[in-house]
Amino acid sequence: MRALTLTLVLLLASLQTHAQKEGQALIDSLVSELPRAKNDTLKGRLYKRIADEYFFIDTKMALAYARRGLAHVKAMPWERGIGVFNTSMARAFSDMGNIDSCMYYNQQALEVFRNMGDTYNMSTTFNNIGVAQANIASNYPEAIRYYLLGLKEAEKQGDKYLMANANDNVGSIYLAQKNYPKALLYSTKALKLREQLEASDIYNISREVGNSLNSLGSIYYQMKDTAASRRYFGKAALMHERAGNVEGLAKAYGSLASLESRNFEARLTYGRKAEQLWEEVNPAHIEAANNLGSMGSAYLEMYRSHFLPKGIANPSQLLKQAEQYLRRAIKVSEENGDISYKSHFTGVLAEVQEQRGDFRNAYYNFRAYKAVEDSLFSQEEKNKIAGLEGEREIALRDKQIEINTLELDARKRQQWLLTGGLLLLAAIGALLYRQNRLRNRTNVQLLRLNNELDEANQVKARFFAILSHDLRSPVANLVNFLHLQKEAPDLMTPEAAEMHQKRLTDSAESLVETMESMLLWSKSQMQQFRPQARRIAVDDLFDYIRKFFAGTDCITFKYHNPETLSVLADEDYLRTIMQNLTNNAVKALKMTPSAQIHWEAKEEGGQVVLSVTDNGPGASEEQLNALYDGSAAIGIKSGLGLHLIRDLAKAISCQVSARSNAGKGMVFSLVLVKA
Incomplete structure (x- = not known):
């Protein structure tokens, strides 16, 4: 009788509502739950449970649901789920006799579980690899090596289900080698363990006990004890029929x-x-x-x-x-x-x-x-198998001897050192503890001071860089015009004077705008100031932006907020961010015919995304570097520009991103908490 491929389960909450159903009825009930799954995790569990049940009814359907489940957990992503569904894929290919695909998916699963330190699923995967080596490749020494690895991990946890499967599989190898006493020993252990299992939605007890009865019936059949064999197979048939x-x-x-x-x-x-x-x-x-x-x-x-x-x-x-x-x-x-x-x-x-x-x-x-x-x-194959089991038994005995020796040595040392050692250790421990506390306290203070110094230096560097570029330029224009008007007023025609007057007004307005933004940015850099989050209607936010740019000519503004969304943020910070993004778009569209700016608000994944889209010439990666890199050079043509947007967005926990708009123009997006 061949070893059964193990059912690997998700070590998560079970689906108790289906506990009383079996076979196709259970599968139909589980499939009906898929469209109503409340979250991705529950849907992944349903896929796994459906695949497990189909393995006993229709292997092709089991493979289909295992493949769907693997794609689903990869998209989440869910690391343990990926390992589990790789094992299900391996099991399906094992049942179909495809050794290459079976071993590939088993190795993928084993790698995931090793990285996670998941010994439960490592044990199951070892057993599955052993099944493939025995049933498909007929490599019995390699099969029993993996079975014993699985049994070792199962015994560490004391898991009766895993121990039963491993024992049953080892028994099947000894049966193939016609070593009937060993086969009976391991298969009987498996039956006793399965009879001790408690009712659970993870496994079907009738099915598990039926598997053990099949194994024992096969052993007695090989031993020519037809009466015992017939008794075990008859009981197994009843169990499997009951389990569907x-x-x-x-x-x-x-x-x-x-x-x-x-x-x-x-x-x-x-x-x-x-x-x-x-x-x-x-x-x-x-x-x-x-x-x-x-x-x-x-x-x-x-x-x-x-x-x-x-x-x-x-x-x-x-x-x-x-x-x-x-x-x-x-x-x-x-x-x-x-x-x-x-x-x-x-x-x-x-x-x-x-x-x-x-x-x-x-x-x-x-x-x-x-x-x-x-x-x-051959005798050589039998010797290999006996050697592997002997190595395991010797390793267990050596480990126990080593533990006993260590315990005796420890007791002797304790007796010799207990009196004098305790006093010495107490004194040394107290001294070390005091020194350690002083050192930790000093290190914490130094680290805090260093961090404050670094932050102060960074803020100072940004502040002077802004002053040197964004404030000096409009002030220089103002001074130059005043000198020209004072020293040579006759050199300017009325038209030139009017043009310079307009430039002067624009520079002054730009200076005021820059100073306001700089003050708000400076406030965001000060630790004692914190943004005041409150509910902001997106419609009100865009009304403010629309009024701010009401005098802008040659640009068509569009606004789209079909769901009438609201966000949770600091209003001043958010207004400044949206104002700067829109202002950058306006500047980028100066030479663009049929210029358009599109404001949009939509909900994605429980959050609100605000976007500003233009059809201008776009921007290079170097120009956008300041949006993501805090060490990028300051002083691009848009004033504080992306530096201000980056820092203010960080202060209100807002995610900012930029991308090309299908090769024409830019799309700036803000991801905020929905109010």
Whole structure:
């Protein structure tokens, strides 16, 4: 009997509302919950639970839901979910016999769980890799190595579910090696652990106990104890039928067919039931190949016993049916990469060919069968497996001896050093504690002073850079015009005087605007000042901006706020940010025909996004550097510009970004808390 692939579960809250349903009814109930999932995490759990249940009914559907779930958790992103769904993908490919894809997804999952330190899911993944090595590659030493790694992690946690799965899998390897006492030992441990499981939505107890009963039935069958084998398989069938486990029921029927050695009618009945169930759940499963091969063997035995079942009139038809079933079994085994079943049924096919008189092919097939059997069940393979288990037992004993030795040594040292050592340690400890407190206190003070000095230097550098550029330019224009008017008033025509007068007025207004912005920026740099957050209607904000730029000619302003949104922020800070963004857009559109500025407010992900879009020439990455880099040079043509926007936005916890508008113009966006 082959080891069952483990079901990996999300270590999160279970979905208790479905606890009383099983099989397809449970799946239908879970699928109906998907559209109503309250959040992405719950939706991910639903995908995982649906995939887990489909593994016992329809492997292709299990793969489909595992793939959907993996895409969903990657988009979230959810690290543990990514690991879990990688394991589900691996399980599906394992059931389909695709060793390469199975190992790829298992390794991906193992890497995720190792990085997280998730020992529970590491244990499950080790077991899954062991299943793939045993069922697909027939590499028994490698399989048992992974099973023992999984058992080690499970024992650390004391998790009965994981320990049961690991023990059951180890037992299956010993069964394949015909070491029946060891197989019984591990499989019985697994059954006892599963019987101790408490009812949970994570696993189906009937299904788990049924799996153990199948394993024990297989062992007793190999031991020729048909009475015990029939008892265990019969109980397993009832358990799997109760759990709605099509895969487990198919295995049980296939095993019951094998028990009906000379009762050919019953043997065919059970075998056909198993064949029908495997066609329904997963015709590519390795146990489906086992059932097909058993059917082929049954037809060969009927031919030798001169027994003709209903519907067959000619004995030669029995050999034809036997060959057809055996070739199908060999093909499925080959697709799964299973050497053991392929070899065994090749040997049976050789016997059929011998009966049909095809001695040449019978010889070649028998020789191939013997070569593989000698390799798989050689003493060397048995020694490797025994060595791996021996290493584990020795490692456990050595660890316990080491622990005991350390405990004895520690007690001896405590006895010798207890009296004098305690006083000495107390004195040294008190001294070190006092020194440590003084040093920590000094370090904290120095760190705080250094931080304050750094911040003061940065603010000072920005302040003088702004003064040197943004205030000096308009003041210089004002002084130059006054000197010209005083010293050579006759040199200016009335038109020139009017033009200079306008320039002077513009410079003075720009100076006032810059000073106001500078004062607000300076306030934002002072630690004792804090923005006063309150509810701001976006409509009121844009009314203020519209009035501010009411005299701007040649530019069309548009405003869009269909949801009548409000934000939570400091009104003065936010007005200044939006005013500067709009002012920058106005300056950028001076030479643009059909100039437009579009203000928009919309809700995204529970937050409000305010955007200012223009159709101007755009800006280079160097020009936008000051929006993100606090160390960027200060003094671009737009005055305080992006520096002011950056610092004020930071003060009110607002995210600012800029991007090109489809290759023409710019889009500046603010992300704020919705009021």
